[in-house]
Amino acid sequence: SQTIHQWPATLVQPVGSPLSLECTVEGTSNPNLYWYRQAAGRGLQLLFYSVGIGQISSEVPQNLSASRPQDRQFILSSKKLLLSDSGFYLCASGLGGKIYFGEGSWLTVV
Amino acid sequence: GQQVMQIPQYQHVQEGEDFTTYCNSSTTLSNIQWYKQRPGGHPVFLIQLVKSGEVKKQKRLTFQFGEAKKNSSLHITATQTTDVGTYFCAGKYWGAGNQFYFGTGTSLTVIP
Numbered sequence: 641s642q643t644i645h646q647w648p649a650t651l652v653q654p655v656g657s658p659l660s661l662e663c664t665v666e667g668t669s670n671p672n673l674y675w676y677r678q679a680a681g682r683g684l685q686l687l688f689y690s691v692g693i694g695q696i697s698s699e700v701p702q703n704l705s706a707s708r709p710q711d712r713q714f715i716l717s718s719k720k721l722l723l724s725d726s727g728f729y730l731c732a733s734g735l736g737g738k739i740y741f742g743e744g745s746w747l748t749v750v
Numbered sequence: 751g752q753q754v755m756q757i758p759q760y761q762h763v764q765e766g767e768d769f770t771t772y773c774n775s776s777t778t779l780s781n782i783q784w785y786k787q788r789p790g791g792h793p794v795f796l797i798q799l800v801k802s803g804e805v806k807k808q809k810r811l812t813f814q815f816g817e818a819k820k821n822s823s824l825h826i827t828a829t830q831t832t833d834v835g836t837y838f839c840a841g842k843y844w845g846a847g848n849q850f851y852f853g854t855g856t857s858l859t860v861i862p
Contacts, residue, residue: 672848683854684838691848730792734848739840741792
């Protein structure tokens with residue numbers, strides 16, 4: 641198995657401010673990494689996935705970006721947050737066909 | 751992008767009643783997985799189905815993959831309060847790399 645560390649756990653940010661959510665993975669090398677967003681009462685929307693360092697694929701157009709500077713580090717960023725960016729963000733890692741999720745980060749944009 | 755539809759969105763059942771959630775895809779899936787998210791928590795892997803028509807059981811939970819590999823269901827027999835949470839299916843498509851596309855989830859409330 642593996643452990644996903646994700647932080648911060650909660651944050652409240654004003655509209656127009658930047659964002660940085662960080663995720664690190666323990667227990668495996670060269671994992672597939674994912675960022676999902678879960679809006680209140682809704683499902684999990686795949687935002688980005690990465691198969692290796694510097695390799696990022698985006699699933700939906702948005703003002704968010706992702707980077708993978710190291711093998712087991714995945715970062716979700718925004719230069720200017722929108723109200724609609726509020727939600728529960730989950731970092732995940734794929735191993736053996738399964739997806740392991742971090743504890744999540746609650747983002748409220750005000 | 752790809753989309754997996756899941757119904758119902760919410761389900762309230764009396765403890766002891768059965769519960770079923772359904773997932774549908776317009777495109778054939780290579781495999782499908784099911785996850786459970788407890789209130790306030792993160793999704794946790796339950797099971798993976800790969801073969802057409804496959805049926806797997808975990809105690810009171812029965813998972814089924816359709817013959818055409820476009821739909822799946824999760825059935826819970828005699829629900830208990832510990833079954834409370836949101837159940838997600840996650841589909842993987844041929845040629846789509848390692849992306850898993852989650853359904854919208856079914857939130858289950860069990861009334862004691």
